[in-house]
Amino acid sequence: MNNIKMLRVEALDIFRALTMFLMLFVNDIPGLRDIPHWLLHATEHEDMLGFSDTIFPGFLFAMGMAVPFAIENRFKKGDTTGQVAVHIFWRTVALLVMGLFTVNRDTIDATATGISKPWFSILMVLAFFLVWSVYPKVSGLRKWLFAAMKLLGVAILAYLFYRYRGVNGSSFSPQWWGILGLIGWTYLVCASIYLLIRSDLMLNLIALGLMLGCSVCSEAGLFSTIGFIQYLPSEATLHAFGLAGVVASILMQRFANPERPNCFLLLFLQIGIGMLIAGVVSHNFWIISKLQATPTWFFYCCSIFFPLFAFIYLLTDVLGKSGWFKLLAPAGKVTLTCYIIPYVWYSLQSLLQVSYPEVLTSGLPGLLKSIVYSFLILAIAWGLMKINIKLKV
Numbered sequence: 008m009n010n011i012k013m014l015r016v017e018a019l020d021i022f023r024a025l026t027m028f029l030m031l032f033v034n035d036i037p038g039l040r041d042i043p044h045w046l047l048h049a050t051e052h053e054d055m056l057g058f059s060d061t062i063f064p065g066f067l068f069a070m071g072m073a074v075p076f077a078i079e080n081r082f083k084k085g086d087t088t089g090q091v092a093v094h095i096f097w098r099t100v101a102l103l104v105m106g107l108f109t110v111n112r113d114t115i116d117a118t119a120t121g122i123s124k125p126w127f128s129i130l131m132v133l134a135f136f137l138v139w140s141v142y143p144k145v146s147g148l149r150k151w152l153f154a155a156m157k158l159l160g161v162a163i164l165a166y167l168f169y170r171y172r173g174v175n176g177s178s179f180s181p182q183w184w185g186i187l188g189l190i191g192w193t194y195l196v197c198a199s200i201y202l203l204i205r206s207d208l209m210l211n212l213i214a215l216g217l218m219l220g221c222s223v224c225s226e227a228g229l230f231s232t233i234g235f236i237q238y239l240p241s242e243a244t245l246h247a248f249g250l251a252g253v254v255a256s257i258l259m260q261r262f263a264n265p266e267r268p269n270c271f272l273l274l275f276l277q278i279g280i281g282m283l284i285a286g287v288v289s290h291n292f293w294i295i296s297k298l299q300a301t302p303t304w305f306f307y308c309c310s311i312f313f314p315l316f317a318f319i320y321l322l323t324d325v326l327g328k329s330g331w332f333k334l335l336a337p338a339g340k341v342t343l344t345c346y347i348i349p350y351v352w353y354s355l356q357s358l359l360q361v362s363y364p365e366v367l368t369s370g371l372p373g374l375l376k377s378i379v380y381s382f383l384i385l386a387i388a389w390g391l392m393k394i395n396i397k398l399k400v
Contacts, residue, residue, distance in 0.1 A: 016263060018320035019076075019256075021332045023069040024339030025319075026062060031338075031345065031381040033059040039377070040369035054294035056307050063186065063297070064248045064308045067193050071252020072259075072316075074197050075206060091202060099195040101139055101400035106188020108135075108164065109350070111171060111179050119172035125354035127167060132351050134163035139343075141399045187346070189245055197249040208257050215250040218243050222302050226293050242300035251309055255316065268325045275317035282310035334382065337389040343398040344388045352384065 036046060036059075049055040081091050108131050117123045122130075137160025142153040171179045184192065196218075204210040221243035255275075262271040286295075286306035293301040323329040338345050355361075367376040391397060 016259065016320060017323040017329045018316060019069070019072055019259075020339040021323055021329065021335065022316050022319055023066070023073070023342060024332065024335040024337075026065040026069050027338035027342050027345050028335050028381055028385065029062045030066060031349065031384050032377050033062050034349065035377040035380050036374065038368075039373040042370065042374060046374075049296060049298070051296065051298040052294070054296070056295045056304065057297075060295075060297040060304070061308050061311060063189075064245075064305070065312060067190065067245060067248035068252040068255070068309070068312045070190065070194060071197050071249035071254075072256040074194070074201050074249070074253055075256045075260075078198065078201055079206075088202065092199075095195065095198045095202065098198075098400045099191045102187050102191025102194065103184070104164070105135060105139075105347075106185035106191055107179070107181060108167065108185075109187060110182045110185030111173065112350075114173045114177065114182070116172050116174050116176075119176070120170050122167070122170060125357045128350045128354040130163055130167060132347055134160040134167070135347060135398060136160070136396065137163070139398050139400050141395070141397055143395070193245050193249040196246040197253055200250070201253055206257050206260070208254070208261070211250070211254050211257060215247060215254055218247040218250055219302065219305070222247055222300070222305065226299070226301055244300040244302065244305050247305055248308070251305075251312070255313065259320075263320065263324070265324050268321060272317045272321060275313045279310045279312075279314035279317075282306050282313065286310055335385070337385040337392065341388045341392050341397045343400065344391060344396075345384055347398060348384050348387055352380075 033046075033048075036042060044057075045055075046058045048059045049057045078091055081094065086094070112124060112127050112131060115122070115124050115127055120127070137156050139160075142156075143149075145153070168179055173179070181188070183189075200214050201211070204214070225243060258274065259271070262274055264271065283306070286303055289301075289303040289306050293299075293303045295301065295303045295307055297304055322331065363376060366372050388397075
């Protein structure tokens with residue numbers, strides 16, 4: 008099935024846009040008072056699936072769904088396997104580098120570094136845009152100018168790395184890799200596996216099963232005696248979310264048909280029910296925990312993602328209601344830009360000492376403020392895209 012024709016569906020872009028929008032929202036609500044506990048992340052040892060705990064895995068699932076499209080499109084354009092592998096490598100490097108800088112900014116010691124956290128953030132984002140913006144294909148002087156801008160971005164990152172000092176004298180380090188770093192590792196795993204086995208459903212199911220097996224063994228403590236395991240970049244559970252998305256994408260190609268949608272919708276609903284049953288069984292052994300990346304967390308989240316995607320597919324590709332999600336469009340088209348902009352937003356807010364009225368710091372008004380904020384970020388990203396400024400790795 009390596010020659011499968013990849014048919015793009017609107018539901019995929021909207022699903023990714025929805026997860027990005029909700030990521031902006033859940034990243035803004037911490038600190039609000041008097042809001043429902045279920046909206047927040049569960050603590051490390053708390054047995055709970057908070058709403059916030061479903062957003063990052065939802066993004067990994069959406070990323071996994073996009074992997075087959077991205078790779079097959081590159082082959083369609085004439086890329087060789089080696090060229091696709093090189094693209095996967097450099098895309099991973101970009102995500103890891105951005106993840107490292109974003110996670111280290113959280114522990115910066117402004118006194119020792121000589122750069123405040125807001126200014127570190129602004130310079131960091133400026134460098135990201137200089138290095139990874141989508142530059143037009145030109146020749147002559149403009150080509151050299153764009154190359155110089157990329158080098159300037161690299162120089163800024165090198166400067167920030169050199170000047171960095173963390174709290175208690177800590178140095179620049181991977182720490183937990185940051186959200187973008189974790190996305191990078193999961194992308195590397197999913198894209199590499201797909202590059203090897205392509206759209207073979209059975210092999211992809213086996214890959215997902217093996218990754219879930221690693222997650223179960225890890226939670227069971229079977230890897231605790233293997234020294235190098237502690238240095239692995241992330242939990243197998245995160246990679247399993249991405250691989251589940253890859254499997255979902257392959258199933259979508261085989262069964263999704265807007266004219267006869269019942270088979271596809273029923274299949275994804277059945278998978279959701281199966282995941283729910285697996286979650287209930289798994290719950291007898293492990294708590295629901297994002298921070299511990301338990302298999303239970305995986306199963307309960309996937310019991311939401313499969314039916315939710317099917318429902319969005321029904322609304323958009325079958326019933327033609329994609330216009331309902333028009334305001335979320337930027338989050339699906341310039342996703343990375345949307346994620347990076349808040350680092351500048353919060354930094355400027357700190358430097359300018361701008362604070363919200365007391366009424367917007369708690370309860371329903373606070374939540375509405377976070378919703379408006381999320382839409383403003385999308386509007387800014389859309390405006391930047393209109394003047395050809397956007398991040399792409």
